[in-house]
Amino acid sequence: MEQRRILVVDDEPDLVHAVRLYLEMEGYLVFAASNGYEALEKVREKLPDLVVLDVMMPEMDGFETLKRIREAHHVPVIMLTVRGEEADKVRGLRMGADDYVTKPFSQRELLSRIQAVLRRAEMPPMVPKTQVKIDEELSIDFERNEVSVRGNLVSLTRTEHRLLYHLVSNPGRVLTYETLLAKVWGYEYRLEQHYVRLYVNYLRQKIEPDPAHPKYVLTERGLGYRFVDFRQKRA
Numbered sequence: 001m002e003q004r005r006i007l008v009v010d011d012e013p014d015l016v017h018a019v020r021l022y023l024e025m026e027g028y029l030v031f032a033a034s035n036g037y038e039a040l041e042k043v044r045e046k047l048p049d050l051v052v053l054d055v056m057m058p059e060m061d062g063f064e065t066l067k068r069i070r071e072a073h074h075v076p077v078i079m080l081t082v083r084g085e086e087a088d089k090v091r092g093l094r095m096g097a098d099d100y101v102t103k104p105f106s107q108r109e110l111l112s113r114i115q116a117v118l119r120r121a122e123m124p125p126m127v128p129k130t131q132v133k134i135d136e137e138l139s140i141d142f143e144r145n146e147v148s149v150r151g152n153l154v155s156l157t158r159t160e161h162r163l164l165y166h167l168v169s170n171p172g173r174v175l176t177y178e179t180l181l182a183k184v185w186g187y188e189y190r191l192e193q194h195y196v197r198l199y200v201n202y203l204r205q206k207i208e209p210d211p212a213h214p215k216y217v218l219t220e221r222g223l224g225y226r227f228v229d230f231r232q233k234r235a
Contacts, residue, residue: 009038010057031048082102137209196224
């Protein structure tokens, strides 16, 4: 298998050195950058398969760096933060980060997250053969990664796409937090229920006429979520 290329961006030389050594021992080709500007240059030149990006950096912080990366690249990004605050995590994920790891972290934890994110990014698309029409307002084309809401196209992120796929593929069936985490994020995320809640909220903002009172993605309190059984409406 081709060697995976990882870009590690952090202004702490000791941390970068330690992560680099560990990942290289695990078979990855690792590049390093000490600030956001250097990171953008390395992304263009080295075309990494994944970026590990620190949030707290001088001049250009990780959020601004992520924003600029996302303007031209779809490379998976894992954010590093010392705060561990929910607001920072939500902000990073909303801006297009694929995951986050809170400092201090173990090398094994970071490796596990890298492997999981790469696995998701490299999974072949799971698409039904035809477009799915939910009702007169909502239709979904998984092959093209397109959602049409009242005639307007809505773009989905990779994670939103996978989450919606599994929900729509099981209309009327309750999918537990554990099931959704395993199918969309991977077994390593089985305890991270907030990921499901966060991305369900993102989906609702994009597809629901009234996200505060959803009619498609329904909450099963304490269990998980289910997608409305649109098959019954066709019968």
